[in-house]
Amino acid sequence: MCIEMPSVDNNKQYMHIGKSYKITDFLFWTRSRIYTLLILDTLPLIFYQLLGMKWIALPWVVVALLGTATAFIVGFKNTQTYNRTDHGHVIWANISNLSKSWGMMCRDYFQDKEFVKVLLNRHFAWLTALRYSMRENRVWEVADAGYNAEYQRYYRIPERQIPLATALLPYLPADELAAISWTQNKATQLLALQSKAIKEAFDAQQIVPLQYLEMQRTVNNLLAQQGHCESLKDTPYPRQYAIINNIFVAMFCILLPFGLLREFDMLNDTVSGMMKGHMIWLLLPFSVIISWLYTTLEQVGESTENPFEGSANDVPISQICRAIEIDIREILGETELPAPILPQHDILV
Numbered sequence: 001m002c003i004e005m006p007s008v009d010n011n012k013q014y015m016h017i018g019k020s021y022k023i024t025d026f027l028f029w030t031r032s033r034i035y036t037l038l039i040l041d042t043l044p045l046i047f048y049q050l051l052g053m054k055w056i057a058l059p060w061v062v063v064a065l066l067g068t069a070t071a072f073i074v075g076f077k078n079t080q081t082y083n084r085t086d087h088g089h090v091i092w093a094n095i096s097n098l099s100k101s102w103g104m105m106c107r108d109y110f111q112d113k114e115f116v117k118v119l120l121n122r123h124f125a126w127l128t129a130l131r132y133s134m135r136e137n138r139v140w141e142v143a144d145a146g147y148n149a150e151y152q153r154y155y156r157i158p159e160r161q162i163p164l165a166t167a168l169l170p171y172l173p174a175d176e177l178a179a180i181s182w183t184q185n186k187a188t189q190l191l192a193l194q195s196k197a198i199k200e201a202f203d204a205q206q207i208v209p210l211q212y213l214e215m216q217r218t219v220n221n222l223l224a225q226q227g228h229c230e231s232l233k234d235t236p237y238p239r240q241y242a243i244i245n246n247i248f249v250a251m252f253c254i255l256l257p258f259g260l261l262r263e264f265d266m267l268n269d270t271v272s273g274m275m276k277g278h279m280i281w282l283l284l285p286f287s288v289i290i291s292w293l294y295t296t297l298e299q300v301g302e303s304t305e306n307p308f309e310g311s312a313n314d315v316p317i318s319q320i321c322r323a324i325e326i327d328i329r330e331i332l333g334e335t336e337l338p339a340p341i342l343p344q345h346d347i348l349v
Contacts, residue, residue, distance in 0.1 A: 017343055032147060041257045074301065077245045078304070085314070088314075089307075091232070092229075095222070096323070106120055124328075127321040128168055131159060132164045133186075155312065157318070232308070245298060249294050256287055264283040265280045
């Protein structure tokens with residue numbers, strides 16, 4: 001029987017834990033789109049002002065209506081992608097709580113300290129296998145897109161530094177490691193080994209029926225949380241909404257300077273002096289700023305969509321797993337503890 005754990009959202013941590021991003025970092029992150037916008041907004045000015053093609057100007061109301069629709073679409077997507085990341089935090093909060101409960105049960109239910117160590121090391125191996133599977137690449141993920149890949153100069157993702165087999169070595173004996181090495185879902189196989197081990201312990205009368213049921217229920221709950229992780233990992237934000245969001249933002253950014261041409265040209269009637277006749281050139285900075293706000297919102301939403309891929313705003317599953325291991329080892333009274341994972345330039349991984 002599998003009983004869902006209640007949702008827990010306390011002590012949430014996103015990968016970036018500083019007060020805020022620096023504006024210079026944000027501009028660096030979005031600079032490729034800024035360059036594109038500068039080109040898109042300069043061309044209409046050249047055609048209109050220098051080549052005299054006044055007919056290319058569009059009515060402002062058309063662009064304003066498109067901008068309003070685009071704002072709704074972008075806002076809807078960002079809300080949904082934030083909810084995906086928030087869901088990822090809830091899942092891993094539940095995994096953390098279940099893991100600590102598992103550690104206390106193993107300590108209190110069994111007299112054989114070596115058997116307890118085997119169960120807990122296997123649990124650490126499960127956490128390791130799960131986080132490695134969450135860091136695998138999917139075709140729709142953007143952690144390795146140019147603007148995100150460049151930002152990875154500020155931090156390193158542990159799962160990309162050490163192979164999974166090497167990471168599992170401290171926790172599993174050679175026979176178990178060999179047994180799961182060929183399987184597709186190593187985390188599931190490790191939970192199956194846990195279930196088998198506590199069943200054998202029950203058959204050997206090392207634990208009473210209520211203790212066996214409680215431990216089996218915990219294994220089932222861990223499997224359920226793993227399933228939630230895998231579902232979130234393997235189910236992208238609906239592609240039909242993603243493409244319509246991209247289309248709307250692109251159309252708005254392309255048409256915006258055309259809609260502002262006459263508006264800025266008319267400003268010449270309200271000024272005198274050196275700016276007389278040149279007010280239209282102010283279109284360039286203001287058009288870039290407005291378009292940049294839309295494209296940046298789109299980029300933020302896109303980078304929040306997949307909470308386990310390893311970008312700077314994801315759920316810090318590596319740090320969470322290390323914190324779980326430290327807590328459980330302290331529960332057992334151990335003093336030689338692994339070092340906690342610390343932020344790298346205010347980014348937790």
